[in-house]
Amino acid sequence: MAKGKGITSRAEDYSQWYNELVIKAGLAEHSAVRGCMVIKPYGFAIWEKMKSVLDGRFKATGHQNAAFPLFIPKSFLSKEAAHVEGFAKECAVVTHYRLMNDPNGGGVIVDPDAKLEEELIVRPTSETIIWSTYKNWIQSYRDLPLLINQWANVVRWEMRTRLFLRTAEFFWQEGHTAHATKQEAVDETLLILDEYANFMENYIAIPVIKGFKSENERFAGADDTYTCEALMQDGKALQMGTSHFLGQNFAKAFEVQYQTKEGGLEHVWATSWGVSTRMMGALVMAHSDDEGLVLPPKLAPIHIVIIPIINKKTIDRMDEMDAVVEKIKSELGDDITVKYDNDEGKRSGFKFAEYELKGVPIRIAIGPRDLDNGVVEVARRDTKQKMSFSLENIGEQLHNLLDDIQENIFNKAKDYRDSHITKVDNFEDFKEVLETKGGFVLAHWDGTSETEKQIKELSKATIRCIPLDAELEEGRCVLTGNPSKQRVLFAKAY
Amino acid sequence: MAKGKGITSRAEDYSQWYNELVIKAGLAEHSAVRGCMVIKPYGFAIWEKMKSVLDGRFKATGHQNAAFPLFIPKSFLSKEAAHVEGFAKECAVVTHYRLMNDPNGGGVIVDPDAKLEEELIVRPTSETIIWSTYKNWIQSYRDLPLLINQWANVVRWEMRTRLFLRTAEFFWQEGHTAHATKQEAVDETLLILDEYANFMENYIAIPVIKGFKSENERFAGADDTYTCEALMQDGKALQMGTSHFLGQNFAKAFEVQYQTKEGGLEHVWATSWGVSTRMMGALVMAHSDDEGLVLPPKLAPIHIVIIPIINKKTIDRMDEMDAVVEKIKSELGDDITVKYDNDEGKRSGFKFAEYELKGVPIRIAIGPRDLDNGVVEVARRDTKQKMSFSLENIGEQLHNLLDDIQENIFNKAKDYRDSHITKVDNFEDFKEVLETKGGFVLAHWDGTSETEKQIKELSKATIRCIPLDAELEEGRCVLTGNPSKQRVLFAKAY
Numbered sequence: 001m002a003k004g005k006g007i008t009s010r011a012e013d014y015s016q017w018y019n020e021l022v023i024k025a026g027l028a029e030h031s032a033v034r035g036c037m038v039i040k041p042y043g044f045a046i047w048e049k050m051k052s053v054l055d056g057r058f059k060a061t062g063h064q065n066a067a068f069p070l071f072i073p074k075s076f077l078s079k080e081a082a083h084v085e086g087f088a089k090e091c092a093v094v095t096h097y098r099l100m101n102d103p104n105g106g107g108v109i110v111d112p113d114a115k116l117e118e119e120l121i122v123r124p125t126s127e128t129i130i131w132s133t134y135k136n137w138i139q140s141y142r143d144l145p146l147l148i149n150q151w152a153n154v155v156r157w158e159m160r161t162r163l164f165l166r167t168a169e170f171f172w173q174e175g176h177t178a179h180a181t182k183q184e185a186v187d188e189t190l191l192i193l194d195e196y197a198n199f200m201e202n203y204i205a206i207p208v209i210k211g212f213k214s215e216n217e218r219f220a221g222a223d224d225t226y227t228c229e230a231l232m233q234d235g236k237a238l239q240m241g242t243s244h245f246l247g248q249n250f251a252k253a254f255e256v257q258y259q260t261k262e263g264g265l266e267h268v269w270a271t272s273w274g275v276s277t278r279m280m281g282a283l284v285m286a287h288s289d290d291e292g293l294v295l296p297p298k299l300a301p302i303h304i305v306i307i308p309i310i311n312k313k314t315i316d317r318m319d320e321m322d323a324v325v326e327k328i329k330s331e332l333g334d335d336i337t338v339k340y341d342n343d344e345g346k347r348s349g350f351k352f353a354e355y356e357l358k359g360v361p362i363r364i365a366i367g368p369r370d371l372d373n374g375v376v377e378v379a380r381r382d383t384k385q386k387m388s389f390s391l392e393n394i395g396e397q398l399h400n401l402l403d404d405i406q407e408n409i410f411n412k413a414k415d416y417r418d419s420h421i422t423k424v425d426n427f428e429d430f431k432e433v434l435e436t437k438g439g440f441v442l443a444h445w446d447g448t449s450e451t452e453k454q455i456k457e458l459s460k461a462t463i464r465c466i467p468l469d470a471e472l473e474e475g476r477c478v479l480t481g482n483p484s485k486q487r488v489l490f491a492k493a494y
Numbered sequence: 495m496a497k498g499k500g501i502t503s504r505a506e507d508y509s510q511w512y513n514e515l516v517i518k519a520g521l522a523e524h525s526a527v528r529g530c531m532v533i534k535p536y537g538f539a540i541w542e543k544m545k546s547v548l549d550g551r552f553k554a555t556g557h558q559n560a561a562f563p564l565f566i567p568k569s570f571l572s573k574e575a576a577h578v579e580g581f582a583k584e585c586a587v588v589t590h591y592r593l594m595n596d597p598n599g600g601g602v603i604v605d606p607d608a609k610l611e612e613e614l615i616v617r618p619t620s621e622t623i624i625w626s627t628y629k630n631w632i633q634s635y636r637d638l639p640l641l642i643n644q645w646a647n648v649v650r651w652e653m654r655t656r657l658f659l660r661t662a663e664f665f666w667q668e669g670h671t672a673h674a675t676k677q678e679a680v681d682e683t684l685l686i687l688d689e690y691a692n693f694m695e696n697y698i699a700i701p702v703i704k705g706f707k708s709e710n711e712r713f714a715g716a717d718d719t720y721t722c723e724a725l726m727q728d729g730k731a732l733q734m735g736t737s738h739f740l741g742q743n744f745a746k747a748f749e750v751q752y753q754t755k756e757g758g759l760e761h762v763w764a765t766s767w768g769v770s771t772r773m774m775g776a777l778v779m780a781h782s783d784d785e786g787l788v789l790p791p792k793l794a795p796i797h798i799v800i801i802p803i804i805n806k807k808t809i810d811r812m813d814e815m816d817a818v819v820e821k822i823k824s825e826l827g828d829d830i831t832v833k834y835d836n837d838e839g840k841r842s843g844f845k846f847a848e849y850e851l852k853g854v855p856i857r858i859a860i861g862p863r864d865l866d867n868g869v870v871e872v873a874r875r876d877t878k879q880k881m882s883f884s885l886e887n888i889g890e891q892l893h894n895l896l897d898d899i900q901e902n903i904f905n906k907a908k909d910y911r912d913s914h915i916t917k918v919d920n921f922e923d924f925k926e927v928l929e930t931k932g933g934f935v936l937a938h939w940d941g942t943s944e945t946e947k948q949i950k951e952l953s954k955a956t957i958r959c960i961p962l963d964a965e966l967e968e969g970r971c972v973l974t975g976n977p978s979k980q981r982v983l984f985a986k987a988y
Contacts, residue, residue: 032570032626033563033614041558041642048559064535065542069527070564070616070647070663071586074593076526078601088602092565093590094616095604097651099568099582107572108582110589110613119604120527122564122588122616132526148535153564153647157591169564 007357009290014234018285022163025293025357027280035161035168039277042358045301047171047280051151053203053298054173054275057195063147063175068130070153071120076128080253083127086220090157092122092168122155127221127246127272130176131254138178138268140259145188146178164281165238165494172276178268180258182247185269186224189245192273193226196241204279205296205410206230206286207417208240209440209489211465216449219272223247229464229489231417232285235438237464237491240282241275281494286413287382293359294382296409297402304332304398305339305355306376309348309367318342320371324391328364328376331395336402356381361405362398364389382409423487430478430490431459440464440491444484446477455479461490501851503784508728512779516657519787519851521774529655529662533771536852539795541665541774545645547697547792548667548769551689557641557669562623564647565614570622574747577621580714584651586616586662616649621715621740621766624670625748632672632762634753639682640672658775659732659988666770672762674752676741679763680718683739686767687720690735698773699790699904700724700780701911702734703934703983705959710943713766717741723958723983725911726779729932731958731985734776735769775988780907781876787853788876790903791896798826798892799833799849800870803842803861812836814865818885822858822870825889830896850875855899856892858883876903917981921972924984925953934958934985938978940971949973955984 007024008016023029027043039047055065077088098114101107123129130148137143151173161167175192179185193210200208208228218225222244230240251257251267260266287294297303306328308314308321325340332338339360341351348365355363365377376394379386382405389397420439424430433441445451445463455478456462466488475484501518502510517523521537524530533541549559571582592608595601617623624642631637645667655661669686673679687704694702702722712719716738724734745751745761754760781788791797800822802808802815819834826832833854835845842859849857859871870888873880876899883891914933918924927935939945939957949972950956960982969978 029630031563032567032623033565036563036565038563038627039561041560044560045558064539066535066538067533067665069525069530069532070649071527071530073526075601077593084602088593090592092588092614093593093604094586095589096587098584099571099587099615107569108578110587120586121593129526133532136523155564171561 007290007292010233017290018281019163021288021292022281022284025359027284027293028163030163033168035158037163037167037169039171042301043280046283046295046299047277049299049301050199050203050279051173054195054199055151057199058149058173058175061191061195063149063177065150066148067150067152068126068133070123072123072126072129074119074121076132077121079128080221080249082249083221083253087124087156088121090159091124092155092157094120094122123152124154124156125272125274126150126152126154126174127176127250128254131250131256131270134176134178134268135254135256138256138258141180141261144178144180144258144268145184147175147188148177149173149175162281164277164284167277170277172274174272174274177271178251178256179271180260180266180269182269185247185271186245189224189226189243189271189273192271193228193243196243196273196275197228199275200228200230200240200279201410203296203298204283204286205298205406205413206240206282207410207414209465209467210469211467211489213242213465214449214452214463214488216452217463219244221246221249222272223249226468227465229440229491230282230286231420231439231491232282232494233416234285235420235492237440237493238278238282238285239464239493240279241273243273244271246270246272287409288359291353292357294409295359295361297361297406300359300361301337302339302355302358302360303336303402304328304362304364305341305351305360306364306366307341307348307351307355309365310342310344313368314371317368317371321366324366324371324376327391328394328398332398333395336398362401380405382412421489424478425475427458427478430455430461434459434461434490434492438492440489442487443478443490444475444486445488446480446482446484451477451479451482455490459490460492462493464489464491464493501784501786504727511784512775513657515782515786516775516778519853521778521787522657524657527662529652531657531661531663533665536795537774540777540789540793541771543793543795544693544697544773545667548689548693549645551693552643552667552669555685555689557643557671559644560642561644561646562620562627564617566617566620566623568613568615570626571615573622574715574743576743577715577747581618581650582615584653585618586649586651588614588616617646618648618650619766619768620644620646620648620668621670621744622748625744625750625764628670628672628762629748629750632750632752635674635755638672638674638752638762639678641669641682642671643667643669656775658771658778661771664771666768668766668768671765672745672750673765674754674760674763676763679741679765680739683718683720683737683765683767686765687722687737690737690767690769691722694722694724694734694773695904697790697792698777698780699792699900699907700734700776701904701908703959703961704963705961705983707736707959708943708946708957708982710946711957713738715740715743716766717743720962721959723934723985724776724780725914725933725985726776726988727910728779729914729986731934731987732772732776732779733958733987734773735767737767738765740764740766781903782853785847786851788903789853789855791855791900794853794855795831796833796849796852796854797830797896798822798856798858799835799845799854800858800860801842801845801849802836803859804836804838807862808865811862811865815860818860818865818870821885822888822892826892827889830892856895874899876906915983918972919969921952924949924955924972928953928955928984928986932986934983936981937972937984938969938980939982940974940976940978945971945973945976949984953984954986956987958983958985958987
């Protein structure tokens with residue numbers, strides 16, 4: 001157990017540590033509905049910050065928000081052959097539209113007369129319903145590009161769920177764009193991949209490797225799936241977000257054609273891309289410690305908590321305390337959220353532990369000697385380092401410290417990640433590294449799905465991606481010895 | 495037909511005018527799924543502005559956002575007796591969690607082996623799932639008040655749907671609060687009612703009458719339902735939003751008790767409150783005209799459109815045009831959204847009509863003589879008045895004009911509403927007013943549900959509310975002649 005918090009330590013059981021931390025820090029919990037979570041206010045405040053930043057970037061790059069139906073007619077899923085294989089299986093199916101009083105008493109039952117002619121699927125993703133809509137929106141090259149995003153809830157009936165990482169209902173944004181040319185669609189796919197990677201690195205403070213998926217791991221219905229892959233503290237990889245080049249697959253399935261400038265008729269090119277509440281899970285797993293959350297300042301709902309040390313020596317000096325707090329707040333400006341916890345009913349030690357658990361980046365304590373000396377005690381959550389700040393210029397010092405914490409959290413994650421990318425050249429080492437050190441393994445692969453599946457069976461590792469920035473290098477497949485032109489990135493993954 | 499836009503006029507067929515306008519102005523359309531709408535980017539941009547303002551007000555008054563599951567176990571609905579009567583009937587029922595390939599070929603079918611033990615209802619409203627959660631969150635008076643809101647989609651299986659006004663899936667916010675005392679809960683209910691009314695009047699520019707509902711019209715499960723009622727241009731009323739005092743009904747149904755300061759155990763007091771995409775329908779119906787939308791500046795996605803008159807005389811002066819536009823933009827600041835439509839492929843007359851249809855509050859046209867004289871032609875959408883503005887001080891003039899338009903749109907709606915509140919004292923007049931003049935009718939009512947139902951049958955009018963600010967006045971029920979202590983507000987309603 002971690003000291004005092006009642007949380008299992010990472011060393012003891014990483015998975016258990018995660019589950020307990022998410023709940024105890026007030027981020028989310030399981031609901032009465034199997035596999036569906038409740039996102040609690042503190043967790044939702046972080047998600048809102050993520051949404052706000054991403055939404056701003058989508059708009060800055062020309063995208064508009066819209067809303068498409070929650071339900072998809074069953075037959076729509078079947079229109080794209082690969083898509084139905086990937087998504088029609090585990091999903092919530094609406095079959096009836098009415099309940100009735102149970103004639104035998106005791107509650108309500110499904111009204112057998114209210115059966116839908118065609119069942120509706122609660123959307124697992126919206127390509128089909130959106131492309132059936134785009135058919136009416138796109139006639140001419142003048143209607144293109146069409147750059148649309150929606151923030152939505154989706155449902156995939158997962159058998160084994162974990163808060164944020166894999167839930168039946170989850171929240172995400174899904175972009176769906178339509179283009180006149182293949183090149184434009186590919187460019188859009190990569191533009192969004194870059195936006196995702198920038199957000200993950202600069203806000204969530206998690207370094208990611210950009211690459212594309214092997215055929216096995218591609219989105220069902222895509223010609224190419226690009227991904228951002230990150231490493232968690234237990235050495236397992238997590239897919240943070242994906243951007244898909246859909247070719248003309250959905251345009252063909254839903255007969256979406258446009259008149260070209262020259263008067264011809266062409267199928268439209270498509271992309272789709274999404275990031276979800278799964279990023280909340282990554283945020284927790286990448287940075288937090290046995291004492292609780294460690295939040296990067298750019299996503300923290302509370303940046304600074306100020307705790308006055310209330311005791312016999314200070315109880316008559318609360319006005320001075322309040323004045324110090326006012327000075328700090330006024331120097332920080334509106335962008336920084338400060339919580340002043342002067343609740344006399346709780347001990348300072350209890351408060352310290354509580355805000356550590358919540359991952360508040362900076363804690364300021366004010367004691368009697370601090371008042372005398374015109375200083376405050378500042379503790380940073382990431383390194384637990386304590387220091388004394390003069391009240392002069394306190395705003396600037398705190399701003400700088402927040403920047404420093406943001407940077408340090410990223411650098412720490414990057415150091416860990418970089419030291420956990422291992423090149424291996426034979427299958428013994430491959431398995432050995434995965435079983436002992438963990439992390440990413442860079443290895444040669446012969447490019448076949450069959451080999452990939454075999455490797456997965458033998459090692460539980462999958463190809464996370466074929467990195468975009470990988471150097472070409474002649475080699476031999478780590479399993480079959482067949483020739484390979486570049487290393488790809490393997491890992492055990494969430 | 496309205497000139498050139500292809501929209502039915504209000505006089506011809508108000509209902510048809512509305513349907514066509516919503517679609518042609520690009521706000522929303524019907525989807526492939528019966529009763530579910532697609533909110534298009536232009537419509538969604540307005541909804542986002544509504545959300546942003548309301549969300550800010552909820553937070554300013556101490557509320558936090560969270561997310562609760564989309565699904566509700568069937569048995570939950572039955573736990574509150576009145577609630578199940580009101581909500582368990584027309585709803586989307588999930589009975590299965592898997593599809594399978596049809597063994598007879600041709601697509602997918604529901605897997606009969608994947609039947610849920612208990613059916614799930616797609617939430618029509620979330621009191622039951624939220625109160626089942628609050629049971630774990632509330633133990634002591636220290637946990638109260640609990641002030642939570644969620645922005646969500648909900649589903650009510652409506653047989654007759656209309657875009658925004660009544661759709662199977664719609665978008666809303668639902669606040670759910672828990673309090674230690676009855677008075678606190680009542681105060682919360684009324685605080686939110688005021689927030690709603692302020693938003694409707696100051697942003698949507700629609701005057702509302704605040705009041706409470708008769709027992710017949712109350713939310714299923716509430717002790718009291720407060721409402722904001724507005725009048726549309728066809729003389730029909732529209733319920734804009736409601737705030738419910740739920741008493742201890744849900745606390746009792748879900749056994750939510752708290753320990754008082756004194757050590758006793760009490761059931762918690764509750765409120766819930768919501769406004770939805772229905773407000774989008776009200777916005778359209780209250781202000782728009784036969785030429786298209788009329789948007790209040792505070793909710794308009796584009797505040798000002800600038801259209802250069804492109805012809806032989808100006809085609810060589812486009813640089814001057816651009817400079818004028820830059821000057822205007824820089825003087826307006828970031829809060830004002832300006833669209834510069836210099837597309838040479840479209841005639842100015844076509845553009846004028848398009849932005850009229852879209853309800854852009856101010857149109858600026860720049861012709862060759864305007865360039866010579868250092869002026870622009872300014873046309874306001876609400877009154878269609880045209881004027882010439884000097885480029886000197888153009889920012890301030892436009893800001894003032896936007897304020898004036900906002901105010902004028904509200905005043906126009908208020909004048910109409912005020913002139914359509916008619917006091918009547920017998921049932922002949924009651925019916926006569928409703929059938930000819932329309933609008934609200936203030937009449938005495940004996941306070942019984944039976945009379946209310948009879949009046950509805952005879953006149954199609956319902957009690958919209960018992961106004962909060964009504965004067966006490968002795969009188970006789972307009973139908974039964976029984977004694978009454980105050981007039982109540984009747985109308986035919988959406």
